[in-house]
Amino acid sequence: MCIAGGNIAQFERSLSGEWDRAEGPRTSLRHVRAHDHLFFEGDQRTHLFLVESGWVKLYRTLVDGQRQVVGFANAGSVLGFESEEDHLNGCEAITPVSVRAIPVGRLSEMCARNGKFAEYLLNQIGRQLGAAQAQLAAVGTQSAEQKLASFLLSICRLCGATRGGEFDLPMRRGEMAEFLGLRLETVSRKMSEFQRRGWIRMSSLYHCCIVRRDILAELAQGGSAEDHPMMRSA
Amino acid sequence: MCIAGGNIAQFERSLSGEWDRAEGPRTSLRHVRAHDHLFFEGDQRTHLFLVESGWVKLYRTLVDGQRQVVGFANAGSVLGFESEEDHLNGCEAITPVSVRAIPVGRLSEMCARNGKFAEYLLNQIGRQLGAAQAQLAAVGTQSAEQKLASFLLSICRLCGATRGGEFDLPMRRGEMAEFLGLRLETVSRKMSEFQRRGWIRMSSLYHCCIVRRDILAELAQGGSAEDHPMMRSA
DNA sequence: CGCGCGGTTGATCAACCTCAACCCGCGTGG
DNA sequence: CCACGCGGGTTGAGGTTGATCAACCGCGCG
Structure with missing residues (x-):
């Protein structure tokens, strides 16, 4: 990501x-x-x-x-x-x-x-x-799930998440979609799915908590997210 | 493109x-x-x-x-x-x-x-x-067809096609696919389709002639191809 | 209250991927 | 010479993914 x-x-x-x-x-x-x-x-x-x-x-x-x-x-x-x-x-x-x-x-x-x-x-x-x-x-190469996983990890890191991976999404679903090259419905669906599976928890529409970082990371892997140079920024 | x-x-x-x-x-x-x-x-x-x-x-x-x-x-x-x-x-x-x-x-x-x-x-x-x-x-936003159309026009221009839009593809199907974010089968299929419809003509695997530039341009439109700054290069 | 906005969810469908067969031209070696 | 394998390409059948369209929820606000 x-x-x-x-x-x-x-x-x-x-x-x-x-x-x-x-x-x-x-x-x-x-x-x-x-x-x-x-x-x-x-x-x-x-x-x-x-x-x-x-x-x-x-x-x-x-x-x-x-x-x-x-x-x-x-x-x-x-x-x-x-x-x-x-x-x-x-x-x-x-x-x-x-x-x-x-x-x-x-x-x-x-x-x-x-x-x-x-x-x-x-x-x-x-x-x-x-x-x-x-x-x-x-x-070009990742699936919707992979994109979203990478994205969440990126944002989490950039926002300087608190202990336990809590952070605020700085944008709406539609903006996430525009960035990831998806439709907002798809983003919404996948977000729900991630929650249902217990990988993340949303206390409000924008406040997110990453529960299973390991799984998201595994998904995102293909992994331009983790070791990405641009991520060294914030 | x-x-x-x-x-x-x-x-x-x-x-x-x-x-x-x-x-x-x-x-x-x-x-x-x-x-x-x-x-x-x-x-x-x-x-x-x-x-x-x-x-x-x-x-x-x-x-x-x-x-x-x-x-x-x-x-x-x-x-x-x-x-x-x-x-x-x-x-x-x-x-x-x-x-x-x-x-x-x-x-x-x-x-x-x-x-x-x-x-x-x-x-x-x-x-x-x-x-x-x-x-x-x-x-992120174009369909396979659009991508291919833009791509062919770009290459054509870059290769400084002769009168009538003849030029050589400088790469294999697989490389085109890697560039466009598609599978090579998809590229192959669409190339065949373009031919069947008479939009292009291939005299060999790599030598291509654009017959209906208007249609390809229309397709590609959404059109980062035509007025793209990078295309001013060659 | 009614409305609009953002989000969620469901049903359906098309695009594209996957897997597999097959073709063709070419070089190699029997 | 032919058989063979190989690489690149094409084609087909079938499955998934994600887009599309539409309904609906919850909330804030005039």
Whole structure:
């Protein structure tokens, strides 16, 4: 499974580095409410974004209205490099988010001035690429059950679950479905099934507790989840 | 559909730029035969690679032996950024290939010395990321028929088909299947079906002629194929 | 109260996978 | 020369998975 969090530690290091101090005044900080868009598919790509806090999802819509979430991103992530003229992804905040906006025209100059900054960007994008490829492998080859198992484990880890694997799902069934390349009914069914089998327990629609991590892990195995590089993030 | 060719024009420009002249002597050129590996999954990531000619495929293998091709790359592409310690992808040449190898340790220094180089890398990786996301959307939402239609159109364009849409498939049925997230029987069946319906004509197993481009395009529509940024490459 | 939204559940169906047979071209060795 | 095996491809029958369509639940809210 493939949830491409940025590497926050690395990000902090960069933030305190000289490139940020120098450029800070020339980049603007924006705050976005949960469920608002940072940009839409087809918007002109005027800025690149550094996520400073919160989570966003990146998605694409096909003509028939089907959506596929192609990634999640959090603090440390860099957005906008996957497109050229116009944004190919839509980007929606799933939590309150703050981002730093860099005009595309300024990128070249910033890279030239500070190699460390460029290197940081390269690492971030590389990470996202790795995550996208991992999800590709997952969506392409795993069954609904495997996808869901991997997904739950990923989210659990990312949310920094308490002892005993309790955590809150940060999204609705439909969003999970869009990410996993399934229909929301399928997600719902499988969630129920996992519960019925005693693998997880849901105290509310969104609060989840993993009871049989071993079984989920076994399922997910094929296992891009456990040892996935992107999962080292949060 | 998503075949992430590098941007050759851009690559040539870079090649003739100062960074290559300066670094040329410090990077080594390697030649790889078709079907040989540049690196395997799990190999230590000692070098990054710039593809100078030929085509490679990048893939991941799940524990159960299922493989998913996560991308193709040609001249101009940069390989290795998606991993950290070890390579997460296997990389196999599908044609004879020549690559320039850059020791990972030298990257930082090269970026610092020349901002243009860093910028070039950023663009390349961004392109690959966009391609991976596009394929993700395709694999996650399209039917077998749609996938195959998009795929044929992509390949056709990439191979620089002659008048009338004739070209050679550079791979076997099984490889197409691995890329599209299908079984090779399904690919075979659909290929036959396309022929039976007169949409394509196969003079040999690998030589293909697109007869009804309009229909294939219509099918593929949902259409990440036609207006896909990665397709501007070759 | 009525309504809408998100979720669950059931019945049905098509798409795709699985397994197995079979074809064809090719190289090898008897 | 032919028999044979092998790799790659095609085709068929049958089974599963997951999508589709539709009903229904529970809840919050005007």
